[in-house]
Amino acid sequence: MKLLGPFSITWRFIRVWERNLSVYKKIWIVNFMTPLLEPLFYLLAFSIGLGALIEKVPFEGADLSYVVYITPALLAVAIMYNAFFENTYSSFVRMYYQKTFDAIMATPLSLEEVITGEIAWGATKSVIAAAIVLGVVSAFGLVRYPHALLILPLAFLGGIAFGSIAMFFTGIVPSIDMFNLPVFLFVTPMFLFSGTFFPLDGLPQWAQTFAATLPLTHLVDLTRHLCLGTLRAGMLWNVAYLLVFCLIFFPLALVAMRRRLVQ
Amino acid sequence: MTENVIEAKNLRKSFGSFVAVDDINFTLRRGECLGLLGPNGAGKTSTIRMVYGFSPMTGGSLDVFGIDVKTGWRAIRFSTGVCQQENNLDPDLSVLGNLELYARYFDIPRKAAKDKALKLLEFIGLGPRKHDKVTNLSGGMVRRLILVRALINDPELLILDEPTTGLDPQSRHQIWERLEKLRSEGLSILATTHNMDEASRLCNDLIIMDRGRIVVRGNPSQLIREHAGRYVLEAVDPSEELQTFVRSHGYRHDSLDRRIIIYGGEKDRLFEQIGGRFCNENCVQRMATLEDVFLRLTGRDLRE
Numbered sequence: 044m045k046l047l048g049p050f051s052i053t054w055r056f057i058r059v060w061e062r063n064l065s066v067y068k069k070i071w072i073v074n075f076m077t078p079l080l081e082p083l084f085y086l087l088a089f090s091i092g093l094g095a096l097i098e099k100v101p102f103e104g105a106d107l108s109y110v111v112y113i114t115p116a117l118l119a120v121a122i123m124y125n126a127f128f129e130n131t132y133s134s135f136v137r138m139y140y141q142k143t144f145d146a147i148m149a150t151p152l153s154l155e156e157v158i159t160g161e162i163a164w165g166a167t168k169s170v171i172a173a174a175i176v177l178g179v180v181s182a183f184g185l186v187r188y189p190h191a192l193l194i195l196p197l198a199f200l201g202g203i204a205f206g207s208i209a210m211f212f213t214g215i216v217p218s219i220d221m222f223n224l225p226v227f228l229f230v231t232p233m234f235l236f237s238g239t240f241f242p243l244d245g246l247p248q249w250a251q252t253f254a255a256t257l258p259l260t261h262l263v264d265l266t267r268h269l270c271l272g273t274l275r276a277g278m279l280w281n282v283a284y285l286l287v288f289c290l291i292f293f294p295l296a297l298v299a300m301r302r303r304l305v306q
Numbered sequence: 307m308t309e310n311v312i313e314a315k316n317l318r319k320s321f322g323s324f325v326a327v328d329d330i331n332f333t334l335r336r337g338e339c340l341g342l343l344g345p346n347g348a349g350k351t352s353t354i355r356m357v358y359g360f361s362p363m364t365g366g367s368l369d370v371f372g373i374d375v376k377t378g379w380r381a382i383r384f385s386t387g388v389c390q391q392e393n394n395l396d397p398d399l400s401v402l403g404n405l406e407l408y409a410r411y412f413d414i415p416r417k418a419a420k421d422k423a424l425k426l427l428e429f430i431g432l433g434p435r436k437h438d439k440v441t442n443l444s445g446g447m448v449r450r451l452i453l454v455r456a457l458i459n460d461p462e463l464l465i466l467d468e469p470t471t472g473l474d475p476q477s478r479h480q481i482w483e484r485l486e487k488l489r490s491e492g493l494s495i496l497a498t499t500h501n502m503d504e505a506s507r508l509c510n511d512l513i514i515m516d517r518g519r520i521v522v523r524g525n526p527s528q529l530i531r532e533h534a535g536r537y538v539l540e541a542v543d544p545s546e547e548l549q550t551f552v553r554s555h556g557y558r559h560d561s562l563d564r565r566i567i568i569y570g571g572e573k574d575r576l577f578e579q580i581g582g583r584f585c586n587e588n589c590v591q592r593m594a595t596l597e598d599v600f601l602r603l604t605g606r607d608l609r610e
Contacts, residue, residue: 058411065407066398142394148360149388149456150411151380306321306361 050297051153058152059160060167062143067168078125078172082117082179089113089240102242103273114185115267116239118194119201121172122266123259126202127230129165130209131222137161138213144304158300162210162293166202173198180270187272194269201262204285207292208258214299233259238267258288311336311371311463311494312357318365319352319518326352328518329366334463334511339495341509343502343596345604348515350498351391354465357496358388370463384412387456391467393448395440401427401451402436405458412459419458426454430484446477453481457488464488466497470504482507502596512596516604526596534598535569537576540590548584555579560602569594 067074090110099106137143144157173194180186212225236250237259243251254260261281268278312334319327327349334340342350355361356368359379368375370382395404402423409419427433430450435443443451449470456464469485470478478501485508489495499505505512506526514521514529522529530536535558541548544566552559557576558569570576577591 061410062396062407065403066396069398141397142390142392143396145360145390145392146394146396146408147411149358149383149386149390150408150459151383151413152411153380 050155050294052155052159055152056156056159056163059147059157060164063161063164064167075171075175078121078175079179081121082176085113085117086110086180086183100242101244102267102271107271110183111185111271112242113240114180115270116237116263117180118173118176118198118266118270119237119259119262120234120239121176122169122198122201122262123205123230123233125168125172126162126165126204126206127209129168130162130206131213131225132219134161134165134210135213135216135219135222138304139219148304154301154304155297158210158297162203162206162296165206165209166199169202169205170195170198186270190269190272190274194266197262197265197269200282200285200289201258203293204258204262204288207289207296210296211292211299214296214303233257238263258285261285309336310334310369312340312496313369314353314357314366315368316366317353317356317363317368319349319356319361320364325518327356330515330518330520332513332520332523334494334496336494337489337492338511339489339497339509341505341512342496342498342515343500343505343512343600344498344515344521347517348604349518350515351467353515354467354496354498358383358386358465384459385462387459387461387464389452389456389464389466389469391471393452395448395451395455397439397441399440400436401432401438401440401443404440404451405455408455409458414459422458426457430454431480446473446480449473449477450481450484453484462494464493464495466495466499468498468500470499470501478504502600506596514600514603521603522599529599530594530596533602534594535571535574536594537570537574538592538594538598539568539570539576539580539585540592541566541568541580541585542588544588545584548580551580551584560606562606567598569598 094109097109100109100112101107102112144154147157148154177186177191177194181188181191212222216222236254237257238254239259243254243260246254261284265278265281268274310333312332314330314332316329316331317327318325318329330349330353332340342353344350352361356363356375357370359375359382363375371385373382375382396407399407402420405423405426406416406419409422410416414422424433424436427436430453432447432451432454435447440448440451453469466485470481473481482504485495489508495508497505497508510525511523512526512529513523522533524532542565549561549566552566552568557574560567568576568580581589581591
C-alpha cells in the first residue's frame, strides 16, 4: 500500500470549497446565528456575572478588566470551533453518510483536492465566524483598530491548523460517535487551559509548559495582542508554531484520508 | 483516435492477501457495450473502479482512450461518465442543483451547465421535478438522476455499476430504453449487473467473472448456444425413469436437490422426447436463457 508519495493537488480543490459555500449560503441566516449570539452570551455571563467578582486581570504589566481580558479568547475559540467541528462532524457526514467524496472522485478531482477543499472551507468558516465575533465585540468597544483587522488572516491560518487536525481525526475514527474523544481530550482542555479565561502565569511551571504545547494557547496569545494593539516580535513565534502545526497535520490528514478512502 | 476505448492487460487488484481481480484481459471497442456479469465478490466493481482511476491497480496495464490510467486519470475522467452503485446525490441540493454542481467539477461554465442540466432532465423525464429536494424523490427517480448526472460532461465512455438494482420494472425499462438510445448515438458503455435481462438487452459483449477471473466471454446469444443450448426442460421431483433416460442418452443436465434441468440443442427435440413421455404437471419447457449460462458456469452455491 502506498502511504506517502506525491500528493496530486491543483487549484481544482476550489470546486469543493465552492460546493460547501453554495450549501452554506442557502441557510446563511441560521449559519450566522451561532457566531453572532454566542459571544453575546459569553460577554453577558462574564461581564455581569463573573466580571463583578473579578476586578482586574494583570496582563504583561497592565491591569485589564475581565471582559477585555476574555474578548480575544472568544475570537480564538470561535476560530477553533468552526474549523474543528466543520472538518470533523460535517466532513464525516459528507464522507460517510452522503458519499459526497465518492461522487466527486468520479470527476476530474483527486482525493487530495477534495480534502484540501474541505479544510480550506473549514478555515473559511473560521474567518466568517471571527469577522462576526469581531463585529460584536467592536460594538462594545473592546478591541483596538486597525490591529484587530489582522485577526481575519490569522483566523484563516488558525482555521487551517484546527481543520487539518480535525480532518486527521476524521480519517481515523471508526464512527461518528468517536469524535467525543478528541473533543473531550483535546478541544475542551484547550478551551479551558490555554490562557483563555485566566492567565497562565499563576499556574505551576509544568502546567505552563504543557499549555505552551497547545495550539490554542498560541492563537489566544496572538488574538490578545492584536485586540489590545500591543504588537511585539514574540508573536512571530506564535505564528511559526501554527505554521509548523499545519505543516505536520495537513499531510497527516491527507495520508489518513487516503488510507481510509482509496482502496 | 484509437479503436479500443478500454484495453486491460493482466489487470490485477489485491487487498492484502485477497486477490479481487486476478490477471484479467479485456477490451471495449468504441460504440459497444461490454457487460460484466458475476456473483457478488466476483471482482466486477473492483475492475470498473480501476478503469476510472478510483482504485489504484495492483498490477498489469490499463489504457482508456489510449491513455494510461496511472498517469492520465484526470484526462480520462473528463471524458467518462460514472454511475456508481451507491446513491450519492447531494442531499443538500435540489434536483437541478445536483446537476449544476456536478457540471462545475468538469469546468463547465454556469450558463452552459444549466442549459445542459435542463436538457438532461427532460431526456430522463424529471423536468417537472427540477426544483424538488432530492430527498423527496423515489428510488427510481434517484437512479435516473444519477444516470443523467453521469452524462453532464458529454462522456465518450459511460460506466454503470448495477444501474437498475432495486428498481421496479417500470423504472428499469425506462432506464434501459434511454441507455439503448445513448448506445445508438455511439456512446461506449461498460456495465456491471446481476440482471440477465439487462445484460442481454443492453450489451453486445459479455464477460462472466467469478472469483476475480474471467470464466467466459462472448455475445449473449452465442453464450447461450454454447453453454445452455436452445431449449430447457425443468422437472420437479423427477422420476427414477426420467433420470436414467437422461443419463443414458447423454443429455446435458444439472441435477439439483428436487429438480433436474435438462438442456437441449436444435436437434435434440427435448420437448417431444422427454416432455411427452415423462412429464405430468411437474415440468416447465422453455427457451434457454443467459441465466442458465450464468448458473451453469458460476455454480449455484451462495456467495458471501
